Amino acid sequence: MRGLFAVYRKELADQLSSRRFLILFTLICLAGLSSVYTAAQSIRQEISDARGVFLLLFTTASGPLPPFYTFIAFLGPLVGLALAFDSINTERNRGTLARLLAQPIYRDAVINGKFLAAFVTVGLMLVSIVVIVSALGIRVLGVIPTPEELLRVGAFLIVCVLYVGFWLALATALSVVLRNTATAALAGIAAWIVFTFFVTMIADAIAGALFQASMAFDPQAMLQLENLRMMLARLSPNTLFQEATIAILMPKVRTLGPLLISEAIGMVPNPLPVRDSLLLVWPQVVGLLALTSICFAFAYIKFMTQEIRAL
């Protein structure tokens, strides 16, 4: 454990003082501030009921600016990749890995310490940004969030950190497998594009290919097809993140799957309590956690079994 914390301390200091951290922090902070500010302006003009207004700050798109959570969905992967794509391979290329492993620490202290440091950096970054933009929103709206809203924002933060954590784990795995940092960065960006754009397209395409004209009159078949499409789309952490944040930040969202008209009849459009919203997104959160664990476990096993001398 001692070795783990030694690595963790050094890596955390490196991360927090690195230029890339400053750049990313500034980028996301500015994006968040502008998004929340314009959202707050439009909320002031359009909405008279103050209830649940605070959460609208994060979900309202105004003009050309997407809502805050979309910024996170889009820029989060960039943060995860940027903080970890060179974590192991740079040490190896510089030769510091051999020196590091010649110290009395267990080998996994290196990868665990690095991942933990990056994870904590992401956590600090996201918490500070959300606090900063909330402060701005409260200032502009003049509405104080209720405890329930704060709980929802807290849950949103946890989902954000998990989501970026997946990209950290993926980038760490790439940095273990790919010797060249540039290759690792490109591979990471490729994965980002695939998960952000192509997975939903592929899911749509597969569902479209399976569709037959006869199904148009068979609700059961249509439902199955839609479920298949969603299952495929949910292989992407982006889909999981979007669904989870929507349900957490919009208390009125009651389901994330297809809803039959018969089920919707007589439904009271009340907001869900926090507990029910969390129950709704629990599978998404577990899915994100699972994807993160798979990536990190892969990185861990690869790193533990690699020959030091693989030059």
Add this chain to the structure above:
Amino acid sequence: MQKILPKSQGPGRQPPAPAPAGKGDTSLVVEARGLTKRYGQFTAVDGLNLRLAAGEIFGLLGPNGAGKTTTILMLMGLTEPSEGSVSILGYDPVRQPLEVKRRVGYLPEHVALYDDLSARENLLYTADLNGLDLSEARRRVAASLERVGLADVADKPVGAFSHGMRQRLGIADVLVKQPRLIILDEPTLGLDPEAVNQLLDLILAMAREEHLTVLLSSHQLQQVQRICTRVGIFVKGKLIAEGPISALAEQLAGGMRTLEVAAEPGGPELGELLRSIKGVVAAEPDTDHWLVRATAEVRPAIARAIVERGWSLLHLRHRDYGLEEIYLRYFQGGEA
């Protein structure tokens, strides 16, 4: 394999180091038995036997790709041997790697430091990894930097250091954990002659003062010759000869001595005279002198015979084999 056991230590040796915390023979720092490493079909190290006593400076000599670095990695527990066993200060690097790493300082072939950190920060990180508390770490780091003569640039980023300074900082880094054994992989690689001398003097002084055992690998002979108490010649994964340099020379000659003799008048008669002396095996003319191969000390007999003939003896010399010749000979042997 020809093998010569380490000669008994000469006078003026330091007293033995305090007993290690580990078990086993205190005087034996490194003991490798039948150490073998295979990468697939390729055998990088083949049945290596190696014993290092405390206070020795052992030079592992060999051409590039001979398996020196692989051997070192196995000694450090950074790579698992395919066969054989190692004991470092009584610990097994495979089973107790942390115990070994706590006591062994390793300087890799390309001294690797964090360029964006200062010399002091680099060393403090090493101290932290070794579990030293901060005040002790600061003290040791300052002492190490002082020891290698880098105290005045301690707070400059390492990226700006010259190659020689980096090597010395690497040594300081190794000293921070106060090791019992230090392993240096090609420490003099790429240094200019003056920096090499500085570094070797540093290693020598360090070994003497702290009573350290040093294992260094190199393919640069003259350097190793100067500071090593014993060398091993390592070719294609095999240790083909081992011993003090003087003993290697004897091995090379195969018990034969080679003499250079010149006398006046020379010519074939001198050759006949030389061959008639007891102990001389062969005598052949060579440029301006004769080369005599003998199994015993024949110089007095040769001198006497020449003088008794009434000739004048111009030159009589025992030809020493330098390390260069040893090296070439063994390496050629290894290639064959």
